[in-house]
Amino acid sequence: MITSDDLAFFAVLAQSRSLAESARKLNVTPPAVTQRLRALEEKVGVRLIDRSGRRLVLTEEGSLVASQGAIVSAAIEALGEALADRRGAVRGHLRVAAPHGFGRLYVAPVVEAFARAHPGATASLQLSDHPAALLIESYDVVVHIGAPGPMDQLVTTLAPNHRLLCASPGYLARAAPILSPADLARQRCLAIRENEEDVTLWRFTGPDGENATVRVTPTMASNDGAVIREWALADQGIMIRSEWNVVEDLAAGRLRQVLPGWRLPSADIVALLGARHGRSARTTAFLSLLRQSLKPLPWQSMG
Structure with a gap:
């Protein structure tokens, strides 16, 4: 047999x-x-x-x-x-997926803490450019930044995350004045191609609640957010990046926020849960640790 x-x-x-x-x-x-x-x-x-x-x-x-x-x-x-789960025991293999940059900085330490706290369980972390595109049923938790996927997925918000328009002081010193979103059409713009978004249509909400959209022609584009950030630091143009990714650069003066009175759509940090794993003891334990690690938001303390 x-x-x-x-x-x-x-x-x-x-x-x-x-x-x-x-x-x-x-x-x-x-x-x-x-x-x-x-x-x-x-x-x-x-x-x-x-x-x-x-x-x-x-x-x-x-x-x-x-x-x-x-x-x-x-x-x-x-x-x-x-x-x-009936006993409340945390066992089995925890499978987590997350974006490269955020995953390295904020998810990997929590996976380590989970493994240390629960010796009866094992864990793996898959870093991906597009974690939301992975087969959700193959993972217990998929950490995703931005709009959630299909409506049939279980989604829980982990932390708020603003997106900011940024450029280096060196670029802004030689660029034409930027007084409104419309001025961006004549600037060097850097675009990150991710999450199937229309990355050349930038949407803003103004100080008085007015909406504005501008179609930019990217001077440079990449599917890697770290590359876009390095280009911006090298005075190559204006980019949109998540608050968690640029707050240290803003605090240190390496980047400056552009059009600070205009807000971009937020890109909250969410967890996508496979229906099969949504209520397992290991998933619950991991999400609890992940939430704890994001309260208060670690990147806000850097600003």
């Missing part, structure tokens, strides 16, 4: 390009992997791996074991989590 250990072992093989890669993932020798695979095939009575080529290829029976095994393993994991 195939055991859950057999299924876990074969899942590693199914996700590897070679038996040698499987051995590295399992922290055993390649002969040990070959021996265990042979024993598993004898147990089920069919070949599971095609060994005729260099790459690891599943037979039809191997594909069936891999797909059905994933279902069985998920059911076993879900049952274990449900029983643990």
